[in-house]
Amino acid sequence: MTQNSEHTPAPADVDPQVVEIAEEIVTEEAVETAPEQTFADFGVHPAIVQALEAKGIVHPFPIQAMTLPVALGGHDIIGQAKTGTGKTLGFGIPALQRAIGPGEPGWDKLEAKGSAGAPQALIVAPTRELAVQVAGDLTAAAAQRPLRIATIYGGRAYEPQIEELQRGVEVVVGTPGRLIDLMRQRHLRLDLVNTVVLDEADEMLDLGFLPDVETLLGAVPAVRQTMLFSATMPGPVVAMARRYMTQPTHIRAADPEDEGLTKKDIRQLVYRAHHMDKDELVARALQAEGRGRTIIFTRTKRTAARVADELTARGFAAGALHGDLGQGAREQALRAFRNGKVDILVATDVAARGIDVDDVTHVFNFQAPEDEKTYVHRVGRTGRAGNKGVAVTLVDWEDMPRWSLIDKALGLGQPEPQETYSSSPHLFADLGIPKGTKGRLPKEKRVLEGLEGEVLEDLGGPESAPRG
Structure with a gap:
């Protein structure tokens, strides 16, 4: 790798503004990773290596x-990668490695300065679900170290979060609004943070959080390590990187054989379907051979609730996740999905980021997504961590113009999806649905506990939820 960006040609889809501020560009083509390489080979703390090995995580993703x-060298980073590529540990391990926990070497110096227990790393995420997922991954990686990791987000009572901060934490993962609230109430100290991570920066832009992010960046020390990760690099994100980062290295994770905007491990099927037949079509498709955990995306909260109820009535173990649910109900659905109590999650786009379940085998778009970016985020919930996946999109007649634009933007080559019904032979053949399958799950196959298998917690605090 060269340290001079003049000698490294920019990939065609990298914003030239990003190149201007980048110290170097590292692409997957330029990095040869031996398959036997382990995290230990990169100088990762032995306790972190052991904790990851205990989870079966030995070899790093690209x-x-x-x-x-x-x-790990302390440099600022702009990371550009498709969703599902494993970037959480890419920034999480360096943040953990730099932090000092109670009783570790250097802790006595923090105590002497009166800074022991103040956050040393700040990770900002756009949604509650993503914050919870990131914190979970970091907690697993730090399982054999005394580091304390707090997850801070809205929709829950303030008091437990305040008490946790007062007891002392080394790493804070949170959403912008609640982080700023606690900072202004002087419960969250940011003056000793040495590592800042902005995860899914383009999503923060979409949700209107960039001003809040800049408020947080203005509150941390000027001398720090900053890592920004984003699937795309729109102008405002680039401008923020210019203002708050120092000679960042631009890391672009892309498989040279995977030139599309969606990952090549995802088989994408698109059908023109009638809205009156979709329930039956999906219910039959959910009985496909090899179908495991599945996410069904809908355009509206009302549709998500209706489809989840309909599938439950047909014998499937399904849960809904949308913005009209209180935080307790949302976390109940996510836990049930992760723990295998339900294997179908019907969700609005509030769930398009932050559901980090590696073995989602199928994603369904119940309606055509709003745009190509939404499509990419949705289908990226499957085919994660080296697995293969199937994405099925059902396009209504009236949505054909919208789908045509999505298809053209992504180069999918399916501008005119085949007219498809629940009884269409090609549907059965494409998805491997057993012959004779009907739209109700046979009683002998109803083996999961369902949503009731997870406790609905009273989390206190407001039950308001973000858009979704």
Whole structure:
């Protein structure tokens, strides 16, 4: 790798503004990662290596192999990667490695300065679900170290979060609004943070959070390591990187054989379907051979609730996740999905980021997504962590113009999806649905506990939820 960006040609789809501020560009083509390489080979703390091995995580993914040498050296990073590529550990391991926990070397110096227990790393995420997922991954990686990791987000009572901060934490993962609230109430100290991570920066832009993010960046020390990760690099994100980062290295994780905007491990099927037949079509498709955990995306909260109820009535173990649910109900649905109590999650786009379940086998778009970016985020919930996946999109007649634009933007080559009904032979053949399958799950196959298998917690605090 060269340290001079003049000698490294920019990939065609990298914003030239990003190149201007980048110290170097590292692409997957430029990094040769031996398959036997382990996290230990990158100088990762032995306790973190052991904790990851206990979870069966031994070999880094490409984005991690590219990020770790730069990030562990303390350099600023702009990471550009498709969803599902494993970037959480790419930034999480360096943040954990730099932090000092109670009783570890250097802790006595923090105590002497009166700074023991103040956050040393700040990770900002756009949604509650993503914050919870990131914190979970970091907690697993830090399982054999005394580091304390707090998850801070709205929709829950303030008091438990305040008490947790007062007891002392080394790493804070949170959403912008609640982080700012606690900072202004002087419960959250940011003056000793040495590592800042902005995860899914383009989503923060979409949700209108960039001003809040800049408020947080203005509150942390000027001398720090900053890592920004984003699937795309729109102008406002680039401008923020210019203002708050120092000679960042631009890391672009892309498989040279995977030129599309969606991952090549995802088989994408598109059908023109009638809205009156979709329930039956989906119910039959959910009985396809090899179908495991599944996410069904809908355009509206009302549709998500209706489809979840309909599938439950047909014998499937399904839960809904949308913005009209209180935080307790949303976390109940996510836990049930992760723990295998339900294997179908019917969700609005509030769930398009932050559901980090590696073994989602199928994603359904119940209606055509709003745009190509939404489509990419949705189908990226499957085919994660090296697995293969299937994405099925059902396009209504009236949505054909919208779908045509999505297809053209992504180069999918399916501008005129085949007219398809629940009884269409090609549907059965494409998805491997057993012959004779009807739209109700046979009683002998109803083996999961369902949503009731997870406790609905009273989390206190407001039950308001973000858009979704």
